[in-house]
Amino acid sequence: xxxxxxxxxxxxxxxxxxxxxxxxxxxxxxxxxxxxxxxxxxxxxxxxxxxxxxxxxxxxxxxxxxxxxxxxxxxxxxxxxxxxxxxxxxxxxxxxxxxxxxxxxxxxxxxxxxxxxxxxxxxxxxxxxxxxxxxxxxxxxxxxxxxxxxxxxxxxxxxxxxxxxxxxxxxxxxxxxxxxxxxxxxxxxxxxxxxxxxxxxxxxxxxxxxxxxxxxxxxxxxxxxxxxxxxxxxxxxxxxxxxxxxxxxxxxxxxxxxxxxxxxxxxxxxxxxxxxxxxxxxxxxxxxxxxxxxxxxxxxxxxxxxxxxxxxxxxxxxxxxxxxxxxxxxxxxxxxxxxxxxxxxxxxxxxxxxxxxxxxxxxxxxxxxxxxxxxxxxxxxxxxxxxxxxxxxxxxxxxxxxxxxxxxxxxxxxxxxxxxxxxxxxxxxxxxxxxxxxxxxxxxxxxxxxxxxxxxxxxxxxxxxxxxxxxxxxxxxxxxxxxxxxxxxxxxxxxxxxxxxxxxxxxxxxxxxxxxxxxxxxxxxxxxxxxxxxxxxxxxxxxxxxxxxxxxxxxxxxxxxxxxxxxxxxxxxxxxxxxxxxxxxxxxxxxxxxxxxxxxxxxxxxxxxxxxxxxxxxxxxxxxxxxxxxxxxxxxxxxxxxxxxxxxxxxxxxxxxxxxxxxxxxxxxxxxxxxxxxxxxxxxxxxxxxxxxxxxxxxxxxxxxxxxxxxxxxxxxxxxxxxxxxxxxxxxxxxxxxxxxxxxxxxxxxxxxxx
Numbered sequence: 001x002x003x004x005x006x007x008x009x010x011x012x013x014x015x016x017x018x019x020x021x022x023x024x025x026x027x028x029x030x031x032x033x034x035x036x037x038x039x040x041x042x043x044x045x046x047x048x049x050x051x052x053x054x055x056x057x058x059x060x061x062x063x064x065x066x067x068x069x070x071x072x073x074x075x076x077x078x079x080x081x082x083x084x085x086x087x088x089x090x091x092x093x094x095x096x097x098x099x100x101x102x103x104x105x106x107x108x109x110x111x112x113x114x115x116x117x118x119x120x121x122x123x124x125x126x127x128x129x130x131x132x133x134x135x136x137x138x139x140x141x142x143x144x145x146x147x148x149x150x151x152x153x154x155x156x157x158x159x160x161x162x163x164x165x166x167x168x169x170x171x172x173x174x175x176x177x178x179x180x181x182x183x184x185x186x187x188x189x190x191x192x193x194x195x196x197x198x199x200x201x202x203x204x205x206x207x208x209x210x211x212x213x214x215x216x217x218x219x220x221x222x223x224x225x226x227x228x229x230x231x232x233x234x235x236x237x238x239x240x241x242x243x244x245x246x247x248x249x250x251x252x253x254x255x256x257x258x259x260x261x262x263x264x265x266x267x268x269x270x271x272x273x274x275x276x277x278x279x280x281x282x283x284x285x286x287x288x289x290x291x292x293x294x295x296x297x298x299x300x301x302x303x304x305x306x307x308x309x310x311x312x313x314x315x316x317x318x319x320x321x322x323x324x325x326x327x328x329x330x331x332x333x334x335x336x337x338x339x340x341x342x343x344x345x346x347x348x349x350x351x352x353x354x355x356x357x358x359x360x361x362x363x364x365x366x367x368x369x370x371x372x373x374x375x376x377x378x379x380x381x382x383x384x385x386x387x388x389x390x391x392x393x394x395x396x397x398x399x400x401x402x403x404x405x406x407x408x409x410x411x412x413x414x415x416x417x418x419x420x421x422x423x424x425x426x427x428x429x430x431x432x433x434x435x436x437x438x439x440x441x442x443x444x445x446x447x448x449x450x451x452x453x454x455x456x457x458x459x460x461x462x463x464x465x466x467x468x469x470x471x472x473x474x475x476x477x478x479x480x481x482x483x484x485x486x487x488x489x490x491x492x493x494x495x496x497x498x499x500x501x502x503x504x505x506x507x508x509x510x511x512x513x514x515x516x517x518x519x520x521x522x523x524x525x526x527x528x529x530x531x532x533x534x535x536x537x538x539x540x541x542x543x544x545x546x547x548x549x550x551x552x553x554x555x556x557x558x559x560x561x562x563x564x565x566x567x568x569x570x571x572x573x574x575x576x577x578x579x580x581x582x583x584x585x586x587x588x589x590x591x592x593x594x595x596x597x598x599x600x601x602x603x604x605x606x607x608x609x610x611x612x613x614x615x616x617x618x619x620x621x622x623x624x625x626x627x628x629x630x631x632x633x634x635x636x637x638x639x640x641x642x643x644x645x646x647x648x649x650x651x652x653x654x655x656x657x658x659x660x661x662x663x664x665x666x667x668x669x670x671x672x673x674x675x676x677x678x679x680x681x682x683x684x685x686x687x688x689x690x691x692x693x694x695x696x697x698x699x700x701x702x703x704x705x706x707x708x709x710x711x712x713x714x715x716x717x718x719x720x721x722x723x724x725x726x727x728x729x730x731x732x733x734x735x736x737x738x739x740x741x742x743x744x745x746x747x748x749x750x751x752x753x754x755x
Contacts, residue, residue, distance in 0.1 A: 002225050011208075021198070021259060022260075024255070024258065024259055031185075031200065032205060034141070035212075037141045037143060038183070038185055040100075042106060042361060044131075045322070046218065048070070049093055050070075051070075053073075066090050068654075071126055076126075076130040077109075078126075080122050082122055083128070083401070084164075092647045095108070099420075107243060109339050111365060111387060112360065112389075113365070113366060113371055113490075114365075114367065114388065116496075118392045118393060121326065128264070131321070131322060141257045142262045142263075143262055143266070145178040145235070145260075146176070146258040147175060147235060148175055149175070157176045157177075158175055160258070166246050173256060177524030179235070180231075180316050180317075181271050181320050182320060182357065183229070183320055185228075186229050187231060187239070202226050204225070230359075232306075233354045238307070271317070273322070275287060275314040275324075277321070278704070285313075285351065287313060289311035289315055289350040291309075292315075293296070313348075315342055315575040318362075324363060327365070327366075330366075342358040343386070346359065366391075388492050394489040394490070394494060394495075395439065395463050396440075396443065396458075398458055401438055401439055405435065409499075411425060418538055421539065424513075427730075427734065428582075428725060428727060429578050429582055430543045432581070433547060433576060436578065438494075438495070438497070439462075439740075440458050441493040442488060442492030451474060454573070455577055460478065464669070465672065466641050466674070472648070497553065500553070501550050503546075505545050505547055508549075509539045510546075521561075533670045537729045544575075547753075548569065582735040583739040584673075585725050585735060587724070587739075590717050590726065590734075597666075598681050600676050601672065602662060604636050605662040606618075607629055607633050608628075611628040613631065615630075626649070641675075
């Protein structure tokens with residue numbers, strides 16, 4: 001093992017892409033075969049984003065929705081995945097797209113606006129991480145310039161040296177990094193660019209370009225190598241001095257310029273800048289635009305010499321790449337105007353120095369408190385029209401919200417198995433409960449449809465059909481607050497609140513499990529009931545555990561109307577809905593037969609289509625044509641929770657016609673499957689035995705030593721839940737108990753009469 005690890009380390013080489021270089025004219029030959037290596041920062045970022053793919057959703061009467069996969073693509077963004085918030089993602093990518101085409105978006109200051117916990121910083125980390133990975137790949141090659149010098153004053157800045165012959169005289173040329181990571185073609189003098197780029201584009205390999213455009217359709221079949229940006233005063237001065245000292249003309253001088261592969265990296269400050277402002281009094285211009293290099297000052301003679309500037313400011317670092325500004329509206333007005341000049345006029349101006357070209361991307365982020373102050377401050381009047389705020393509210397789709405918690409706490413993410421006692425098993429629907437509560441806390445009560453609850457709104461936003469809201473009303477609900485400022489999702493519980501509650505709950509469950517083990521071992525002479533036996537297996541976090549912790553955390557953190565809203569309006573309805581999902585799993589486990597669920601759904605959809613078309617349907621037994629069974633359809637729809645059966649039946653019939661088979665809808669829409677399960681469980685397949693089993697569970701008669709038929713059926717049900725549905729024995733019995741206690745049944749198995 002040690003030898004194997006040693007060989008792995010020995011195989012490592014320092015010849016990583018960023019450590020390889022080539023002469024300038026060799027780079028020109030590369031450009032002819034791979035012209036895309038000349039992409040500007042906006043084009044490069046768009047290519048990174050589009051490389052993850054995009055789906056387009058067409059809704060009649062609305063704009064096309066572009067569903068970009070970039071922010072959820074782990075291969076691109078690593079651990080910085082961002083779920084939900086599709087509108088914000090579309091807005092960010094729209095700006096990048098327009099800027100990559102030379103639009104005015106490139107001249108605007110982009111600011112992400114949202115409450116704490118809305119993934120503003122995470123989105124920026126995703127972009128920075130993706131740029132790093134992409135620029136390491138063959139598809140994402142980017143090159144920067146190494147400047148030749150024989151000026152002894154710069155020798156301590158050199159990263160490379162080479163012995164050469166210049167004008168028949170041997171010299172050692174040192175190479176210094178162009179301080180703003182300038183691109184090679186930016187070295188072409190402005191008065192020569194038209195002719196140079198015309199000839200360069202003519203010499204591009206058409207087959208190579210066609211292959212590139214085929215896989216990059218967003219270029220609309222055309223890519224032209226274009227001049228973009230200029231070099232820094234430092235670079236211009238170093239090259240000028242080199243020419244003067246060697247007597248070379250411009251073309252001869254370029255033979256000594258080197259080009260090296262560039263890797264975007266925030267950690268090494270290569271092409272990626274990041275700035276977090278302190279309080280206004282302690283903010284320094286040097287952190288953004290750089291300071292004087294006092295080591296060089298005595299050598300150069302005066303503070304205005306271009307080589308005296310150190311170019312270590314974040315805007316210099318990202319002048320040909322990407323710059324993130326945290327809490328951007330906390331910057332003093334002076335520094336905000338530096339941002340404006342960088343984006344609008346494409347330069348930054350250090351004090352006492354010539355302007356430095358800025359060719360990169362700046363994205364800042366802030367919260368609503370600073371935003372409101374910005375709007376009311378007359379000092380920022382010129383900034384307002386040149387700034388684009390991209391709103392990033394908290395997620396309003398609890399399915400997307402759950403992905404945030406699944407990323408960290410799901411059993412799969414943590415590698416849980418029954419042998420691991422220091423990691424609690426997470427019961428099915430536990431994270432779903434937390435996600436639902438979080439989303440409901442962010443929603444506004446409808447002003448137009450005041451009878452619709454927050455739970456119903458949450459189900460509508462998640463695209464569920466069991467909301468009890470018809471499609472037209474659902475569309476109106478989703479549009480009601482779309483253009484309000486601040487929008488829905490700017491208040492309520494953020495993900496950190498949920499994460500804190502989960503981790504507190506898990507810690508309690510683990511310590512409680514240890515205590516229970518000791519107690520049960522001391523009482524080993526006693527017969528243990530099923531719950532106690534299951535509790536010995538492993539610690540588990542159930543929906544009820546999280547429900548209790550969430551309510552406690554709310555009481556600790558909130559008061560007044562907010563607490564009443566969370567405590568009385570949100571938590572009870574969320575718990576009730578989650579319990580119905582637990583019941584659906586219990587029904588499936590007791591039935592153990594998907595075929596009857598599928599056949600019942602097929603029967604229901606056949607009757608629905610016949611009803612809408614005003615035709616007959618074939619009887620299952622006699623095979624003769626009969627009218628659609630109204631009592632059967634109404635019974636199923638009662639379980640779905642349909643407010644308007646006529647409209648629902650018409651919409652469902654249209655949905656069936658749009659898919660290959662009705663079974664597709666059954667798999668895609670959980671509420672349909674849950675309703676059919678419950679219908680079959682209570683009305684069709686062994687319904688009396690099913691109800692009797694739940695009544696027996698509710699009576700508390702179960703025990704590990706029991707050999708009754710009920711006990712055998714219970715053991716079989718728990719086994720199904722653990723093997724098929726992701727439960728552990730503890731939470732499987734918990735789900736059975738919750739379902740039994742919520743059912744309208746008596747202990748002996750007889751159905752109670754509805755009141």
